[in-house]
Amino acid sequence: MDARHAAGEPRLLISRKALLHNAAVLRRRLHPSVRLCAILKADAYGHGAVMAADALTRAGRPGEVSTGADAIAVASIDEAAALGPINVPVLIFRPVENAFVAGQRSALESAINENWVLTLCSPSAAEDVARIALATGRRASVQVMIDTGMTRSGVDIAALPELLRRIESRPSLRLAGLCTHFACADEPRHPFTVEQLERFKQATDPAAQFTPGRFLRHAANSGAIFFNPDAHLDMVRPGIALYGIDPTGRPNMDRHLRPVMKWVAPLLMIRPVAKGAGVGYGQSWIAPRDTYVGLAPVGYADGYLRRFSPGAVMRLNDRIVPVIGRVSMDLTTVDLGPDPDAAVGDDVTLLDDDPLSPCSVYALAKWADTIPYEIFCRIGSRIRRVCVDDETSHATTDSQEAA
Ligand SMILES: *Cc1c(COP(=O)(O)O)cnc(C)c1O
Numbered sequence: 515m516d517a518r519h520a521a522g523e524p525r526l527l528i529s530r531k532a533l534l535h536n537a538a539v540l541r542r543r544l545h546p547s548v549r550l551c552a553i554l555k556a557d558a559y560g561h562g563a564v565m566a567a568d569a570l571t572r573a574g575r576p577g578e579v580s581t582g583a584d585a586i587a588v589a590s591i592d593e594a595a596a597l598g599p600i601n602v603p604v605l606i607f608r609p610v611e612n613a614f615v616a617g618q619r620s621a622l623e624s625a626i627n628e629n630w631v632l633t634l635c636s637p638s639a640a641e642d643v644a645r646i647a648l649a650t651g652r653r654a655s656v657q658v659m660i661d662t663g664m665t666r667s668g669v670d671i672a673a674l675p676e677l678l679r680r681i682e683s684r685p686s687l688r689l690a691g692l693c694t695h696f697a698c699a700d701e702p703r704h705p706f707t708v709e710q711l712e713r714f715k716q717a718t719d720p721a722a723q724f725t726p727g728r729f730l731r732h733a734a735n736s737g738a739i740f741f742n743p744d745a746h747l748d749m750v751r752p753g754i755a756l757y758g759i760d761p762t763g764r765p766n767m768d769r770h771l772r773p774v775m776k777w778v779a780p781l782l783m784i785r786p787v788a789k790g791a792g793v794g795y796g797q798s799w800i801a802p803r804d805t806y807v808g809l810a811p812v813g814y815a816d817g818y819l820r821r822f823s824p825g826a827v828m829r830l831n832d833r834i835v836p837v838i839g840r841v842s843m844d845l846t847t848v849d850l851g852p853d854p855d856a857a858v859g860d861d862v863t864l865l866d867d868d869p870l871s872p873c874s875v876y877a878l879a880k881w882a883d884t885i886p887y888e889i890f891c892r893i894g895s896r897i898r899r900v901c902v903d904d905e906t907s908h909a910t911t912d913s914q915e916a917a
Contacts, residue, residue: 522780522859524812525898528561529867530569532772536756537570537582539770543739548746551605551732552583553753555593560817560890561757561775562899563588567597569901570756587751591621594630604628605691609635609659609667613642622646631655631690635669637680640687647686656681657691657729660717662710664697671717678721691730692718696745699737700761707738711745737761740769758867759886765869765876773875777865777893781830781858783809784850793847794839799824806854808835810862813844817892818864825881827872829863830856834872865889 541550553559558566570582587605588594594604606625610632613622625632626647634640634656647654658677661668669677681687694714698704711733718731730748736755738745758773760766787807793799801807810828814820823837828848833855835848850856866873875886882889 524779525900527776527902528899529774530901531903532774533569535772536758540752549584549749551585551587551749551751553587555589556891559757560893565901571602591625605631607633609633610639623650626650626652626654631657633657633659635659637677640680644684644686653688655688655690660694662694662713664695689729693732702741707742763885773867776867778861778863779810779812781808781860782811784854799839806850808848808850810846813842815843816894816896819882821882
């Protein structure tokens with residue numbers, strides 16, 4: 515078979531319908547008064563933040579109540595700026611520190627001008643933001659991240675009253691929220707989540723009673739939304755579940771989440787390989803029989819990790835084909851067997867949107883000894899994100915969507 519070049523390109527197929535479906539699944543778990551803040555950091559976990567923000571903040575037809583997100587959150591000011599105009603509150607979770615080091619000040623000024631909510635963990639950060647807000651002539655919206663046991667970012671509970679007094683005393687600051695983050699919420703009924711929630715409530719009840727409804731209390735990530743309803747409070751912050759992945763890291767069909775992403779690439783070449791020939795760097799795979807090897811134009815530079823091989827598989831039409839040899843920077847080889855039954859240009863699926871597929875994100879995470887989050891975040895910028903069902907195609911069926 516001659517090596518011909520394929521016309522198609524590798525791409526991530528992103529289902530807007532699946533994203534909105536997952537938001538609705540999460541919404542059903544919540545009391546109607548609880549807000550949903552969609553976590554779109556790291557380019558929406560690799561799915562494409564602009565597309566995700568658009569889907570989640572423009573859901574529903576004009577005049578309808580939004581079925582998507584009441585707020586969105588990212589890690590950094592740069593990430594918020596990259597989203598473009600957003601018609602719901604935007605929260606930035608990386609704590610403000612060193613506000614006066616190079617470049618930071620102008621970034622904070624623009625964040626204050628946009629009324630994005632900045633995260634504070636220390637009185638000095640509160641002072642800095644208050645001064646910058648005063649200079650810009652606007653009030654800065656801030657939230658306080660409280661460390662209830664994660665021991666990462668966040669103000670210690672003992673230091674919280676002083677920080678709140680500081681915020682209260684600065685007219686250029688407006689307290690928008692008090693929040694915490696759970697260390698073990700991905701494990702159902704983990705006692706530490708209950709303990710963290712208890713600490714959070716105790717630390718924030720006085721302020722909440724003193725000024726009820728003035729700011730939001732929030733704590734729950736995807737895991738806690740499912741496993742700790744007591745932690746829903748005023749707002750929840752789902753990330754991974756919005757993208758259709760179970761927070762436990764294992765598929766669970768009872769929760770009805772639908773994976774949003776599918777990663778496909780056209781077969782670039784199909785070549786006969788004689789028994790005994792070595793394939794790829796290090797010649798780590800030796801053909802055990804005469805066979806055909808397929809070439810996919812994706813490699814570790816795209817986040818198709820070197821550690822996937824040996825072990826990982828791809829789907830080709832209705833067959834599962836093993837990844838063989840070493841994954842290289844731009845290319846990956848699969849064994850098509852003695853009867854390749856495929857054509858150059860046929861799409862191989864590298865990452866499937868069926869949670870039970872042998873090339874689901876769960877399976878890939880297992881081969882690389884990591885979690886689905888990391889697989890998603892590593893997918894490179896060379897891969898185009900394509901929305902397969904924008905709002906103009908509401909009638910798209912599931913089978914068309916998979917095509
Ligand atoms: C990333 C993040 C989340 C979302 O976590 P998931 O486990 O993906 O639901 C929620 N809150 C904060 C502060 C985060 O950084």
